[in-house]
Amino acid sequence: MQQEEQEQVNPGNQAAEELFQALGGRISPELLVHALTHRSFAHEHPGMPNNERLEFLGDAVLELVATETLYKVHPDMTEGQLAKMRAKAVSEEALSAIARQKLHLGQYILLGRGESENGGADKDSILCDTVESLIGSVFVEHGIEGARTTVHTLLDDTLAEVATEGPALDWKTSITVKAHKLGLGEPRYAMAVSGPEYAQVFTAELRLEDGGTVIGKGRASSKRKAQLAAAAQGWKRLDDQDLLAALRAEQSA
Structure with a gap:
């Protein structure tokens, strides 16, 4: 990995500390790099794992915590209403907004040269996937309680907002x-x-x-x-x- 890329995701630097604060938890240097590595970067660096498995895991954890939160907070709502709110809260649109506004995530993601030149750091799909991979990495290192804290830190504002949207869902x-x-x-x-x-x-x-x-x-x-x-x-x-x-x-x- 090039020196500037190592510095970009070094958990000891100020930017990474701000990322940890926004996440509501810390993860190890190796896991952080793993969570931020897009497949395009891994393709250019043979032997380096990409974040797709962590994304898969984080997606499941995210849905679980969002579901249990909506279930507890809205005891009078039907299954259909809860499902619509959850879908809105964990959508690509919602997660990419969280990536930009809360995590300022684009600056950290490791992208291949072509993807980077094509604006990959600001693509909704890549931002969304990376949020999920970070949640997955917190789960790997800290279990469900740590991941639950991270999901609440990132998503509670969105979960409250979608509950007020009514038909807009x-x-x-x-x-x-x-x-x-x-x-x-x-x-x-x-x-x-x-x-x-x-x-x-x-x-x-x-x-x-x-x-x-x-x-x-x-x-x-x-x-x-x-x-x-x-x-x-x-x-x-x-x-x-x-x-x-x-x-x-x-x-x-």
Whole structure:
């Protein structure tokens, strides 16, 4: 390993001490390097293990602690509600945000030259996987109690936040349920794509029946995100009594 890479993850330096503080626990130098080693770096350094097995372990520990926390904190919620909150809390989006905001993790990850040049240190997938590998390494060294402390340190704010989001956990399901309760039609999404292939923009228009009034519109970098944005807008607009009257008139016609 090159000298600068050794210094980057040396647990005795100030940056690594800040990482340990953010994690809520310490791990050995060897395990720390292991947890931070992306497969692209290991490929360029034969014989060096990557962090994928630790990621696999950390993912399971993360789900366990998140599940037991939600189960205890929300005794009146159904299995379906708890599952949606857990999925949101441990999603790639949530974990990559934790990696950036709490751990400032990009500076520590050991990446191969090509991955590094392609911005790998700020990719959601790599950040998310590395958070999981760090949780796995804490479990290896300190067992479930140590890992539980780390998960609570990293995730409790997120677990509290998702409990307040309500329908935002699943806007597409929520708009369907609300439309049915109001006696309206089934949500339909019309999609359009614009922009160059490397930077496509998806636009979704939401109607409650084919050819009806557009009640929600969303633009995003993926089809799913555009539809979620349209569903969120449509869900809120169904509180407008004038719109409801117009939609019912359309349905009668």
